[in-house]
Amino acid sequence: MSRLQSLPPYLFSSLDAAKAKARAAGVDVVDLGIGDPDLPTPPSLLDAMAAAVRNPSHHRYPAQRGGALLRSAIADYMARRHGVTVDPSGEVLVLLGSKEGLGHLPLALLEEGDVALVPDLGYPVYAQGTLLAGGEPRTFGLKPENGFLPDLSTLPGLFDERVRLVFMNYPNNPTGAVATPAFWSAAAELCGEAGAVLVNDAAYLEVTLDGSRPVSMLASADHRTRRVIELHSLSKMFNMTGWRVAFAVGNAGVIADLGRVKESMDSGVFGAIQETAALALGPDCESLLAGVMAPYAVRRDVILAALADAGFEVFPSPATFYVWVRVPAGEGSVAFCSRALEEIGLVITPGVGFGPGGEGWFRISLTAPDERIAEGARRLKEWR
Numbered sequence: 001m002s003r004l005q006s007l008p009p010y011l012f013s014s015l016d017a018a019k020a021k022a023r024a025a026g027v028d029v030v031d032l033g034i035g036d037p038d039l040p041t042p043p044s045l046l047d048a049m050a051a052a053v054r055n056p057s058h059h060r061y062p063a064q065r066g067g068a069l070l071r072s073a074i075a076d077y078m079a080r081r082h083g084v085t086v087d088p089s090g091e092v093l094v095l096l097g098s099k100e101g102l103g104h105l106p107l108a109l110l111e112e113g114d115v116a117l118v119p120d121l122g123y124p125v126y127a128q129g130t131l132l133a134g135g136e137p138r139t140f141g142l143k144p145e146n147g148f149l150p151d152l153s154t155l156p157g158l159f160d161e162r163v164r165l166v167f168m169n170y171p172n173n174p175t176g177a178v179a180t181p182a183f184w185s186a187a188a189e190l191c192g193e194a195g196a197v198l199v200n201d202a203a204y205l206e207v208t209l210d211g212s213r214p215v216s217m218l219a220s221a222d223h224r225t226r227r228v229i230e231l232h233s234l235s236k237m238f239n240m241t242g243w244r245v246a247f248a249v250g251n252a253g254v255i256a257d258l259g260r261v262k263e264s265m266d267s268g269v270f271g272a273i274q275e276t277a278a279l280a281l282g283p284d285c286e287s288l289l290a291g292v293m294a295p296y297a298v299r300r301d302v303i304l305a306a307l308a309d310a311g312f313e314v315f316p317s318p319a320t321f322y323v324w325v326r327v328p329a330g331e332g333s334v335a336f337c338s339r340a341l342e343e344i345g346l347v348i349t350p351g352v353g354f355g356p357g358g359e360g361w362f363r364i365s366l367t368a369p370d371e372r373i374a375e376g377a378r379r380l381k382e383w384r
């Protein structure tokens, strides 16, 4: 089988088609499926970008691994916000979105036939990047009884000499689960003993809705002594999903390996975007984040109240802009979500779209305008 043929089918295509059909039939569809911020990038960043775009030095090829300005802003941000010291010259790499870094990481670390441990359920790119690199994804389960964290006592059973890479993602999409410092130090130790690189996909690290401080893996797993890296993204931090800017921080050897793959693939992030990203991560970062996250907390309360009224069981979480909900007993997640579209015109994401481990759950995204969230909540409440 070719690498391309090994990629799994896109599980959401039938739902996408059903959504398009409902819209064409005139249904007022409330779409709480996609996780893509509806609100614009903060005005101060737009102003900075508008000015930066006129700087002719940005019209040339950018610094491929990220310019000094952005790399030092990233190091400052990691120290100030997470208490983590990284060397901006060798322990930071600017990415064209964290998806790009996650997708290329297996190419940097796996030889043909090597194994990456990937979570079931999880963001599909971990397994897809592994397959495209000629590697083999091997899944570990995330169970509600473990708070959707891997059971570290069973993880060693999955390791053998072919395992080179372990993907984790906390705060987690789609469940909203968060990891503790104790979890990270134990996970890093296990992976280190097994000779595997541990990567945390931290795309949602700053999406906390209860004011709690996010926990970076690197605060408890020392990247100077362990092969650990963390991928951060400005996409969800500042409503910048369309801009494509993110970064990897952590172990210098792993950063260098990923950088070598990228050298053959891309020529870096547009300089004006880098300059704006440096500003976003600077001293105004906390106030910008507070403004971006505030609407989600309000929206979440509206949805949680409706779900409680309708008798749904929700996985409690302080993080991400998703709400993870149990499908009523006896129904599959795809069947349930199809019925939600048919009966109340509501688009929600079946858990099984994130892997077999997501069966029995569905995800509601809070990235829709307040009035659509309110309408979705009203329909849910009246439905059951």
Ligand SMILES: Cc1ncc(COP(=O)(O)O)c(C=O)c1O
Pocket (backbone or CB within 6 Å): 035, 096, 097, 098, 099, 100, 123, 169, 172, 173, 201, 203, 232, 233, 234, 235, 241, 245, 246
């Ligand atoms: C878990 C997770 N990781 C990474 C990404 C990629 O984000 P980006 O490439 O915009 O940084 C997403 C996007 O939805 C995601 O859900």
